[in-house]
Amino acid sequence: QKEVEQNSGPLSVPEGAIASLNCTYSDRGSQSFFWYRQYSGKSPELIMFIYSNGDKEDGRFTAQLNKASQYVSLLIRDSQPSDSATYLCAVRAGGNEKLTFGTGTRLTIIP
């Protein structure tokens, strides 16, 4: 069983719509959750992190965390073609300096 699971996609969303990306994790001791965006051929860049249950908003991005159900999601409002990328979910257990990454979801925004 994979520790961090994501739907690999591709996920196609019309421009201007809401893109919803999901991630589930198996370790109940996980405490920190990160979303990285990776353009083709480039390195990952952090776009959101969340530690507490509930929603965290930053511009067009909202991260949602539900520890009881062991999932974290990323919503992208008013999707733009520049949002087309692979989105990696990463999880860190408490007191652990390592991150565990999912395989990523490839998102395509259709103009």
Place this chain on the structure above:
Amino acid sequence: DGGITQSPKYLFRKEGQNVTLSCEQNLNHDAMYWYRQDPGQGLRLIYYSQIVNDFQKGDIAEGYSVSREKKESFPLTVTSAQKNPTAFYLCASKGTGARIPIAKNIQYFGAGTRLSVL
């Protein structure tokens, strides 16, 4: 200009050859990491180091070696024992410690090195 510098950007390895990938950071981060990424895959941890002169194996350490003689530098050697080295290699760093601000407890990545076999 603070950041993480990986070099070279592209590297080619001949059969039986060891090659070394460089990673340097000037962010004053204690922890440094090496990941491997294969096409369509997530990141897999090779080695990590939380302090100078100490490092730990990650999930796929076989065929790789590292050193951490300086805080700023964490080179990765891909040895001839690694039979399938073609991949995108990413170095990352972050601050450590229980009292660091949350915003500093984040891994940042270098631009990566793409390794291919001749």
